[in-house]
Amino acid sequence: MDVKTAEKHVKDLQNILNQYSYDYYVLDKPSVTDAEYDKLLRELIEYEEQFPELRSPDSPTQRVGGAILEMFKKVEHRSPMLSLGNAFNEEGLRDFDRKVRQAVGDSFSYVCELKIDGLAVTLLYEDGLLRQGATRGDGTIGEDITENLKTIKSIPLKITDPITIEVRGEALMSKKSFEALNQAKAERGEEPFANPRNAAAGSLRQLDPKLAAKRNLDIFLYAIADLGETGVTSHSEGLDLLDHLGFKTNKERKKCANIEEVIAYVEGWVEKRPNLAYDIDGIVIKVDSLEQQQELGTTAKSPRWSIAYKFPAEEVVTTLRDIELSVGRTGVVTPTAILEPVRVAGTTVQRASLHNEDLIREKDIKIGDQVVVKKAGDIIPEVVNVLAERRTGQEVEFHMPTHCPECESELVRLDEEVALRCINPKCPAQIREGMIHFVSRNAMNIDGLGEKVISQLFSEHLIKDVADIYKLTYEQLISLERMGEKSVNNLLQAIKASKSNSLERLLFGLGIRHVGSKAAKTLAQEFDTMEALGKAAQEDLTAVNEIGEKMADSVVTFFDSEEVQELIKELAAAGVNQVYTGAKPVIIENSDSFFAGKTVVLTGKLEQLTRNVAIEKLETMGANVAGSVSKKTDLVIAGIEAGSKLTKAQSLDIEVWDEERLIRELEK
Missing domain, CATH: 3.40.50.10190 (BRCT domain)
Incomplete structure (x- = not known):
């Protein structure tokens, strides 16, 4: 077959397969059997392998996932992806409505949409072809995840009009796909995802597109980033345009004439949301008119013309099976409720914090109790109260231990604290947790060296303190379970890169008591080097703004320790920077500003x-x-x-x- 004949076959196959995908994944109206679709797809693959020059960016074969990526590139959004303000009750919605009326008068309408619990993304099309897809990131800069997004079959690789447009939406995983994924992970002995949102985000923010292709992700588009050349004058018209271009939008949206209709819509979905095939965590309300949106404007972080109603915290009843103790990096012993697994607010909950012994006594919590558990959004699950009337007499009263569950040292209460604390500096739990803190994002930020890997290295006796992290070798890491060649090389590169961090990250990572990330930066800016800070007397420290006597005492005590001095020498020998390299704080002398010097x-x-x-x-x-x-x-x-x-x-x-x-x- 010559190239010209093949080109016609390829174009026909690409067009018909793209139409079949649109029917199935966007319209939810399959027009062909899976077997017939697969047969045509195999035929297309064969043509493209024989004539690779005919493989186009919008071909259905481009959804299977390409080569593993080295890293995600940073993407600066053309316009910011703002977050939304929140309302938690009817009063909050009416207050939002009052502010809108004050600004634009009484003649306006709203559009209400389901707030999908997923990962916000932006898609850029040039001349009708998908060129780039990115995460929201911090709202200004996201990550290029184009190859992973191409694997979502409800995202068109080519839209119906050959225009340049940027659209935004929420990538998600259905409840059914989430359950199947976690079942497969359990069968492989892997840790399950906590909820569909985390599963969707995890699938799109990993470097192997083939893995993303297996996760059955979906998307709903909800906005056009720049409506300038489209002729659209309202948000609802924009959603209709998305439909026309071949995008999948959520059809449960509703245009509301006033706040009463908005409240009725919200109340209806509070009841109906468990019946959806995907998770939602609220309702988004937007002023429909784009002219009125512009008149209302935005704050630094959110639009004044839109608000997110967050559903009330969901409460469920389950059994408290046990109380487990953990020792943190500062020695505080924290009790945690181990629960009979129960689904609440879109997450399967098995643990809830009990904070301290006083709370357990105050709520009269016993092992074996039926308890009410509450969780809203990303908030840590909480035991609200005990259903004492359901007790059978088999429940067991809990008592905090007198000795550390890790090292068996005697527990003490310091400075009239509520918490019990282990003060043994060689307690293995504190050392392990301290290392987990050291590599965390706000400290040395060593990507790939998370809690599980640290615990594994610690239990294998490959690290005993944070300096040992910089002595790890390829041979040591490659021998660990679930550590492949690529993971090891990436981790060694991340460890090497962390050596050049500015001093404040190292100070925060070392976990000096009472010194948080802001105080660490203040100290680094003031003293410039680790050596100078280590020699500072208490009066030198308290002379610095924000550094009080308690913090100064803690810093002096920390540097007086021989073990600390030895650790700092080891880190320096490993090439870890101990000098402040960031920008100095702005000081305006003789300024007319009211704030100068305050x-x-x-x-x-x-x-x-x-x-x-x-x-x-x-x-x-x-x-x-x-x-x-x-x-x-x-x-x-x-x-x-x-x-x-x-x-x-x-x-x-x-x-x-x-x-x-x-x-x-x-x-x-």
């Missing part, structure tokens, strides 16, 4: 600014943003639900502003 504390939740943006703006104008209120504090910015910091500021007669006052002053 110590400012933020407390509570800000609505219009993110905390990071507020801190950046304040520091740019010469303020020192502190983490706690003291006599040195000049000003406190109190957001929603401000707590003890606000109370302390009032007791010290410190000036307090709300967010609106802060924004007015920043804009001067």
Whole structure:
């Protein structure tokens, strides 16, 4: 067969297979049997193998998953992928409606959509062909996951009109696919995914597209990123355009004339959502008119024309089978409830934190009790209360131990703490947890060296402290279970890269008591080197803004330890940087800014600014943003639900502003 004849066959097969996929995955109306589809696909594969020059980017054969990727490239979004503000009850919805009316008057309508519990993605089409797909990331920069997204059959590789357009949606995994995936993982002895959202995100954020292709993912498109050239004047028209272009949108959406219709829609889905084939965690409400959306505008992190109603926390009853104890890196012994597995808020829950012995006593919790468990969104499961009336007499009262469950050292309470603590510095649990903290994202950020790998290395006696991480070899790692050549090489590269981290990451990673990530950065900026910080006296430390006596004592005690000095020498010998290499804080001398030279504390939740943006703006104008209120504090910015910091500021007669006052002053 010549190329010209083959080209016609290939085009015909590509077109008909793409149509069959659209019928099945988008319209949910299969127009051909699986056997017939597979027969035609095999025929197409044979043609493309014989004539590779005929293989096009929109061919159905491109969905099977290509070669394993080395890494994900960073992608800067053309327009930000903003997060949404939340409403948790009818009052919150009516408050949102009131603000919309104040801005645009009474003549407007809403569009309500199901809030899919998945992974937000953006898709860029150029001349009708899919060119790039990316994760939301931080809203400004995401990761290029194009090859993985191509494996989702409800994403068209080619749209009906040859236009350039960027669209956004939510990738998801159905409940049925999730259950099948976890069953397969259990049969292989692997850890199951916690919920469909994590399974979808995990499938798309791994480097093997062939694995993503096996996961049966789906997507709903919900927005066009830039409607400029489309002629669309409303959100609902935009959704209709997505339908026309061949995208899969959620048909459960509804246009509502007023807030009463919105509330009725929300209440209806509170009852109906368990019957869906996929998980939702709320309802998204948007002002329909694009002109009115523009008039309402956005805050630094979310649009004023949209809000997400979050479903109430779901409560279920299950049996508390046992109480397990764990020892953290600071020696605190924490009890955890081991539950009869139960599905709640889209997740199978088997554990819930009990915090401390006082809580167990307060709630009168016994092993064997029927308990009410609550979980909302990503919040850690909580035991709400005990159903004491269901007790049979077989329940067992729980008592905290007097000795550490890991090293058998005597447990103590320090500084009138509620928690029991193991103070043995050689407790293996503390050392292991300390190493897990050391490699975590906000510390040394060693990708691939998670909790399981650290525990494995520790139990195999390959590491005894954090310095040993930098002595690991290829031969040691390749011998570990489930560690292939590629994983080992990537891990060794990540370990090597962490050596160049700035000093504050190392300080935070070392786990000095009372020193969080912000204080670690403050110390690194002030003293520049590990050596200088190690020689600092208490008065040198307390002279630094934000460093109080308790923290200063902790730092001095830490560096007085011979074991710590030896560890620091080992890290230096391994080539781990011990110098601050970040930017110095902005200091504005003789500035006219109100904030210049002032110590400012933020407390509570800000609505219009993110905390990071507020801190950046304040520091740019010469303020020192502190983490706690003291006599040195000049000003406190109190957001929603401000707590003890606000109370302390009032007791010290410190000036307090709300967010609106802060924004007015920043804009001067």
